[in-house]
Amino acid sequence: MFSAIDWSLVAAMLLITALAFGGTVAVAGAMSLAERRVSAWMQFRIGPNRVGPFGLLQPVADLIKFLFKEEVMPEGAHPVLFRLAPALAAIPAMMTFAVVPFGIGNVTIPFLGIDRPLVVANLPVGALYFLAIGSLGVYGIILGGWASNNKFSLLGSVRSSAQMLSYELSLTLAMAAAILMSGSLQPMEIVRHQAEHGWNVIYQPIAFVVFLIAMFAETNRHPFDFAECEPELVGGFHTEYSSMKFALFFVGEYSAMVGMSGMITTLFLGGGHVPFLAIEHTPWWLSVLAFAVKTGFFLFLYLWVRWSLPRFRYDQLMDLGWYKLIPVALANLAVTGVLKVIL
């Protein structure tokens, strides 16, 4: 049985996994710096520029600082859940990127001579996997807020769970419209369909906008960051967290942003497809670059929106989710389905 294992295939998969995982975490780290630099530029400031050239080593310095900070556990906190929550928030967020194709077509890995698609797991139900794993992240936030025995934390996590549940619906409906267009749940297939028939953002602008808005709410980012909501809830669900646990929540948030940006690129902007270039003629590195540029734009959008718009009120958030986004997404899905059958 063991002799049947193709070790070079295992090595190739490990290599791609390491690339994707390392890339996600590295980008998450870079985002913590980018957040501060971009916010500074938008406020006539400079931002962190002391550690390394242009402050590029700031995330490393932050990591070292977090490692050496004291861990504080509040009295009455649930010892197991309190420790478990940060991991529960971070790990699903990092796992979502597994099904996002970060390029188009296959790459031949040097020395191994193996052809692999540019995705960690080319699941036939990749879109479902993304939704399922992505929504696990809310457990980390709920448990973190509940286990730390703090009113503000609990309020933050209750808000965030209500928010993520309501926006998950619009997210799924918008995603369903994109899936209907290509007739497959496999992200690679969705990308290929878009490369051949044009990007979904052209055919599904409404689904794109709904997905974009729901994506901000799903990752608990401004203007929907009710889980943290500093002026009202101190720090929200992570009020009581310190040291590496706090850092894990952060890495989880940024990884979720990377995963979401990758997913919206895959669903609506043709993934690694370079405009006016057929798949067969696209070298693998160019498609990876195209994917990185598109994802980078959405990552920048996250920061851009955060430092421009005020936070919604909580009832406005629910109003927008249930009364506006879900009906719009449902109608869009119905119209898409009918047109798909007729045409």
Place this chain on the structure above:
Amino acid sequence: MAIQTRSLSWMERVYLSLLKGLGITFRTMFRKHIVRKYPEEPIPRSPITRGQPRLAQNEDGTTRCVSCGLCEFVCPAYAITITGGETERFIEREPKEFQIDMLRCILCGFCEEVCPKEAIFMSDELEFAGPTRAEHVLDKQALLRPISKLRQRIEFSNSIYNRWRRTALPADPAKNPAGPAAEPPVAIGVPHTDPTVRNAPSQDSNKNLPTRREP
């Protein structure tokens, strides 16, 4: 007061006007920042800057202080400690030791104001940090600054304090060759022209103050 409201426009109701805000922040990203990179770009200082007190040193390296003890006496924070001593110079007395505990000093400037010999001045030195307490107790050697460095502050403080002085004290070079005449000429009795000083108190400025009534 009634709150003024205005009905939202179509753009605002569908949140399209959010794009306007995004545009503003995006444009700001490419504008010049307004931050001074502090340690590399020092803070501009004018004579009015009241930094840490320093002792003035004559061109020949001697102290101007005659250890009269007025500043030690007037200091509200008891920051100054003087050990008097004698000297062969004309001024006869000079401090053997002169300490200012910068951790006590509140930078009030009384010592500068009270000094009869123009020997202690509020310099423009502002930086003040260190890991131990001992290094903030400055001794005479650490306090002495060449008078040329304090020139601007001396002129400025004279222009301030001399407004209350009726007559300027003339220096007599014949009588006093090593003393005040050898000092660099300092403008005395010149009204200040520094535009940063406004509403300086005049002699009868407390006429308008409400008088406090005893119970």
